[in-house]
Amino acid sequence: MAPTLRLIKESVELMYTRTQTQIGLTGLATAAILLLSGCGDPEVQSANGTENDVTTSGGYDTDLPIFGGGEPPRVEDVQPVRGERSSAASNPPGWPAVEVEPARLQLGVLDPDEGGRGMVRLHNVGDQQLQIASTRASCGCAVSDSLEGQSIAPGEFLEFEMGMNPRGGLGQRQERLGIIFDGYDQFVDVFVEAEFSRAVQISPPFLTAVQNMTGSVTLESRDGRPFRVLSVQGKSPVSATNQPPDEPSTRHEIRWDIAEEDETNTVPWFWVVETDHPEAPVIDARIRHMSTRPDRPQGRPWVPHDQRFLIDRVSNGDTFLVRTGVEFHGGQTPQPNTMAATTHSDRLEVELVDVERDDQHVYGIFKITVQEGETGLFYESFSFRIAGFENEVRLIGLIDDES
Structure with a gap:
């Protein structure tokens, strides 16, 4: 049996602040670095942060929920x-x-x-x-x-x-x-x-907002369990049929409308739906709009793995982990000596707590703490920076008073 990933935990020195964390990858000075990849290529934008000389140790609580923590399929009995x-x-x-x-x-x-x-x-x-x-x-x-x-x-x-x-x-x-x-x-x-697809399937999974800023999507239960649509973008849903969103059904057709966001240039990357299905409390669809096109800066040597994570339901004060990274083009093996994480919101506290790697992949593991604030739709983000460029990662879910 030959596992796909032979992960090696690096001994690292971490510098952490509330808004920015830097990690020294001293163990990678001579390693070939290829970072975890995917087809996602989210927009890159600068994030301001201040640096304080606060030192913490590597490692993290492995009992915390982790998003992006699953290993890829392994090759067996080759x-x-x-x-x-x-x-x-x-x-x-x-x-x-x-x-x-x-x-x-x-x-x-x-x-x-x-x-x-x-x-x-x-x-x-x-x-x-x-x-x-x-x-x-x-x-x-x-x-x-x-x-x-x-x-x-x-x-x-x-x-x-x-x-x-x-x-x-x-x-x-x-x-x-x-x-x-x-x-x-x-x-x-x-x-x-x-x-x-999640337990509630959204079709189409992409909302094309080029000429028309409105449309409809179909939400259908994959397991046959009836569900209600509770909110859309944090607001009351509007049905596109005679089926009321607040009555249980295995299928709903819901209107989407981003005309106001289009006029104010605040179109989000994802259109978020809340349901009462226990296996799909949050689902989303990618919005294809002129303002949400992935940014591919000239000279950026890598492709990011993730655009967003669905975190479902959390409470104020909850802590969880996010595991993500990037892949360098053409088998390049640059040797960046720092990796930094920066929040985009007062609702998030972000700490880069560990790095895992093998011969081809490197993952940053980020500890996220949700700060006190309003309940309801949670759509926040943080960025990590490596090799001179940033990648923004969006966290989408619901905050309630339940633990």
Whole structure:
């Protein structure tokens, strides 16, 4: 068994303030750093903070709730298995005689907090032994490991596990794992497809606000449990049908309207719905608007992993952990010696408490404390800075008086 991530906790020195935390990655001075990736590319914006010389120690309470803490699917039992395939393949120059089974790995509907995995076979249908030279996963979402150096004899197949990481975004996704074999210059592509959805499915998962600033979405219970729609963006919901939002139903059609936000240039990245479904108290849809386009600054060497986390219900004073990071382009291995976290709100206290890494990935683990304030919709954010650029992470949920 070859785990995808062999996480190594670094011994680090932490400097923390209420608004900004810096962490020295002295243990990474000679390491190749590739930060956890995803297809999300949230906007980057500067955040002001003041630095105080307050020193704390690394480590954190592992009993705290953690968002983004799930490990990606692991590759298991990566060993050639003798099969019955022996027919010659007709491949164009540059491609090895390999058949992928299934051609597309279908994972179905996945919980965005859990991800999923499945089994794939690479059949050698030629008359020469093949050896895997390297692999490359799109966006770091399709996960596979320990395939490099594996050989497949003619008529045999290599079976391995791959899948999709837990991720915040909802909707249909397709990821690709490219495999290069020794002596060939073309990738053999392995595709994995899934739909990410909570217990209440929102359709469409993206609200396109280009010409029209209004529309409707359908909310449907995946488990058949009736639910009520309690609020939309912290306000009373407006039904698009004769079905009252405050009456239990397995399906609701709700109006959305961001015309006022469009006029005031305050369009949020996400449209947030509160329900009384116990498995989906908060769901959201990404708003596609001119003002919410991801910013990709020239020269930024990395792609961020997360745009937001749904934290469901919390109370004032609650503490939880967020685990997130970035991936550097093109296999670059820069060696930043600091990583900083900055709040964007008086409602959040943010502390960078630990770093985990393996040969390819580095995660920052942030301890978030919710400060006293009003109850209801919670839509706040913090940023972390690395290699001269920032990534904003949004936290969306509900604050109530329950513990």
